[in-house]
Each structure stands twice: as structure tokens, then as C-alpha cells.
Amino acid sequence: MIKLGLLYGGKSAEHKVSLQTAKAVIKALDLTKYEVHPIYITETGEWVRGAQLQGPVDDVKKLRLKEEGESISPLALNSEIFSVATKADNNDTSENKIDVVFPLLHGPNGEDGTVQGLLELLNIPYVGNGVLASAAGMDKVMMKNIYEQAGIKQARYVWYLRGDWEKDAETAYKSVEEKLGYPCFVKPANLGSSVGISKCKDRQSLAKAFEEAFEYDRKIIIEEGIDGREVEIAVLGNDDPECSVVGEIVPKTDFYDYKAKYEDGDTGLIIPANISDEEYEEIKLVAIQSFQALDCSGLVRADFFITKDGEVLMNEVNTMPGFTPFSMFPMLWQESGLEYSELIEKLVELGVERHEEKQKIKHTF
Structure with missing residues (x-):
């Protein structure tokens, strides 16, 4: 037992x-x-x-x-x-x-x-990711900086600290407009579940989004809006991770916000997504590269955009994704042949496996 x-x-x-x-x-x-x-x-x-x-x-x-x-x-x-x-x-x-x-x-x-x-x-x-992967995966700015160094293609982004914004909000807004343009998305750097996220179409909505995001974090990230499909893949494992099928998110609202995720369910999920074999192989490859770049273990949900030109862009990874039976991560594995209860058992096994591996490390010299 x-x-x-x-x-x-x-x-x-x-x-x-x-x-x-x-x-x-x-x-x-x-x-x-x-x-x-x-x-x-x-x-x-x-x-x-x-x-x-x-x-x-x-x-x-x-x-x-x-x-x-x-x-x-x-x-x-x-x-x-x-x-x-x-x-x-x-x-x-x-x-x-x-x-x-x-x-x-x-x-x-x-x-x-x-x-x-x-x-x-x-x-x-x-169970799950260790200190480094958890910390870097939680902070979207650090995560994207690491992925930039790893050569992983992603959407353009800028970021700000609350103190800098409070000193000169006008310069911050102008920088976003010059570097990213509209539409863009403003997010707290260290939060998930779409809490505090806003889609901005003009200066007025941008200023309001900055204020809201800074209520949840001292650091925020602003990303360019990508005109394309939102797809996700689940990664499972430690040193030799495996990937699930790919799923697609089809929001019926303007974007996939907290309300759509957890309250009204106003979102379509297509599992498996209707993508080509070439697109799947590229998403799978980049998902594993992203997993390994952060030194992840256990589980990760990797989120991507597929642009209208067919370009695959990394959006972000979630080191502890939504985990009810109706969340994307378990549903992707169910479609891949691993039931919810089996997925939980596998994650426990992976956690024990990683712990045992760490016990081999020598701590004296």
C-alpha cells in the first residue's frame, strides 16, 4: 500500500x-x-x-x-x-x-x-516537475528567455516590472505599440488558468490590461496576437519523455479566458486535432525540446500556435496543467490510450523513479 x-x-x-x-x-x-x-x-x-x-x-x-x-x-x-x-x-x-x-x-x-x-x-x-523547471515554467518571461536561447520559435514578447510602469506608463505603452502592435495579450508573468489576462485592441484597453495584470504580479508579459490555430500536446516522462496526440482549442469567445475554461465551458476541444503528419512531428519534436530545455520531469502540457502560413510557434508550457478528467492534459492521454486513473499511477511511478535517481548522487567529497 x-x-x-x-x-x-x-x-x-x-x-x-x-x-x-x-x-x-x-x-x-x-x-x-x-x-x-x-x-x-x-x-x-x-x-x-x-x-x-x-x-x-x-x-x-x-x-x-x-x-x-x-x-x-x-x-x-x-x-x-x-x-x-x-x-x-x-x-x-x-x-x-x-x-x-x-x-x-x-x-x-x-x-x-x-x-x-x-x-x-x-x-x-x-510527483511532477522539480525546482528549476517549476520556477522557470511558472515565470513566462524566464521561460521565453530560455526558449529564445534554445532556438525555439515563438511569438514576439516584451515585459515590464510594476515599478518601471508606475514611473513611466506612457513609454511602456508606446514600446508595446512599436514592438508588437495590436492585437496583443497582456498577462501576469507568474500565473496560469488565464487569470488576469486581457486581449488588447487599442491604447485604452492596453492601459486597463496593464492595471489588471499588475494586480496579480509585479511582473507582466505582453505578447503579440497570433492569427492562427491554438493546439496543445501532453508530454509524460522523465529523461525519455513521450508525447500524446495533439488537441485543438476552438474558443467561442474572443479568446480562451478563465470563464471559458472553468465556468461556462464555452469552448470547443477537438481531439485529435486535424493536422498533417508533418505538423504533428514538428509539434512533438519542439514539445520534447521544450521539456528538456527546462529540465522537466513527470508532466508538461505544451501549447502552440499554427499560423495561417503553417508555421509552428511555441506559446508556453504548463508544468502543472489542469488535471480534472475534462482538462486537456488527461483528455489527450485518454485519446492516446492512457486512462485517467492509469495516468495518475504513471505519474506517481515517475515521481518515485526520479527520487530514486537523485539518491545516487554523492553529497560528500
Whole structure:
């Protein structure tokens, strides 16, 4: 029986998305294989552990654990995860320690390398990307800078810090207009799930978009608008990653925003996408190059544009993509022959595999 800690919630604007992910994963887990321990991080950053789960959770409100849970210190994660009764025994508790943690966290303070760093220090195996890949993948500016160095084709972009914008907003707006033009997209550099993103068609909407994006981050990125198709591919593995089929996003609104993703479902998903074999092979090749350029492990969803001229452009990667059964990443693998529950088990295996590989590293000289 594998003792699996599910880490979810988080001090992030994507808190609610994480709760939905946790609910879906819990439902899919085989409780004859896994002993599941919920660990909830509140919106203010408090860590709360709950009792071992005995079955699926029918309401995400029950995952908040604020009343029945017990506050714990993240630093004592592995010693406090089990019941007080267990700890009260004078027996050796080494067998009661958690085997692997699955961080179901989206956005800052969870998907950005912070929690991964904590788990590394505690030497606890965990699912998904490590510190470097998580941090670089979360910060869209750093990610695109790395991809530029790696020679990966992508849309043009510029970025700004809040302090620079506050000193001279006019120069920032003019720079965007000269370097990118309209339409363009303004995004917080360190956030996902389309939170704080705006499509701009003129100076007025650009100024408003800057203000909104800076509410969520001190750094923002502005990207040129690409007239083309939005496609995504799922990558799975460690040193030898594999790719799924490609899926296409067809937003019925102006673009694929938070509301379309999580609230009204007003988006068409075509899986597999109607693309040529040559386009698939190029997307697959660049997805693996992108995965390896960030030193990723476990999972990544790679997002691309295919322009009307047939050019494939990298948009971004997501190191902890949406992970409900109706999210693109699991749906792409389902179409590729890997069911949701099997995908979860594979990710746990990959997390343990990477941890065991790291134990071979010598730390003395």
C-alpha cells in the first residue's frame, strides 16, 4: 500500500482550480493501492492535514478541512501527516512516513518551485516537475528567455516590472505599440488558468490590461496576437519523455479566458486535432525540446500556435496543467490510450523513479 499525500489548495489566485483537481484525483484513485492523506493549504498559506480518506469526496467544500483538520508545520510534514494515535505509540514510526506527495497546486506558492524545494529539503518523493523547471515554467518571461536561447520559435514578447510602469506608463505603452502592435495579450508573468489576462485592441484597453495584470504580479508579459490555430500536446516522462496526440482549442469567445475554461465551458476541444503528419512531428519534436530545455520531469502540457502560413510557434508550457478528467492534459492521454486513473499511477511511478535517481548522487567529497 502506497502512502500518498495529496497537497492542494494554495496561496494563489488558482486556489479554486486546485480544489477541483484534488476532488477529481481522489475520485480516480484506487484505494486498494493507495492510502490517501489530504493536505490542504489555505488561501492565507496555513497547512492543514485531514484524516485518511476512505472514499471519494462529493463536494469540494469538504476538502477545505478548516474545522475537522489539524494545522501542521510544513517542515514537520512527514512526521505529522499521520494520526495522533499513531504518533503516541512508542514504536518506530519510519514505516508510517509518507511514500510520495502529489502536489495538485496551480500557480504561485505551489507550482513555482517553492513547494518542490521544500519537498527536496525534506527528501520526500513527489510527483511532477522539480525546482528549476517549476520556477522557470511558472515565470513566462524566464521561460521565453530560455526558449529564445534554445532556438525555439515563438511569438514576439516584451515585459515590464510594476515599478518601471508606475514611473513611466506612457513609454511602456508606446514600446508595446512599436514592438508588437495590436492585437496583443497582456498577462501576469507568474500565473496560469488565464487569470488576469486581457486581449488588447487599442491604447485604452492596453492601459486597463496593464492595471489588471499588475494586480496579480509585479511582473507582466505582453505578447503579440497570433492569427492562427491554438493546439496543445501532453508530454509524460522523465529523461525519455513521450508525447500524446495533439488537441485543438476552438474558443467561442474572443479568446480562451478563465470563464471559458472553468465556468461556462464555452469552448470547443477537438481531439485529435486535424493536422498533417508533418505538423504533428514538428509539434512533438519542439514539445520534447521544450521539456528538456527546462529540465522537466513527470508532466508538461505544451501549447502552440499554427499560423495561417503553417508555421509552428511555441506559446508556453504548463508544468502543472489542469488535471480534472475534462482538462486537456488527461483528455489527450485518454485519446492516446492512457486512462485517467492509469495516468495518475504513471505519474506517481515517475515521481518515485526520479527520487530514486537523485539518491545516487554523492553529497560528500
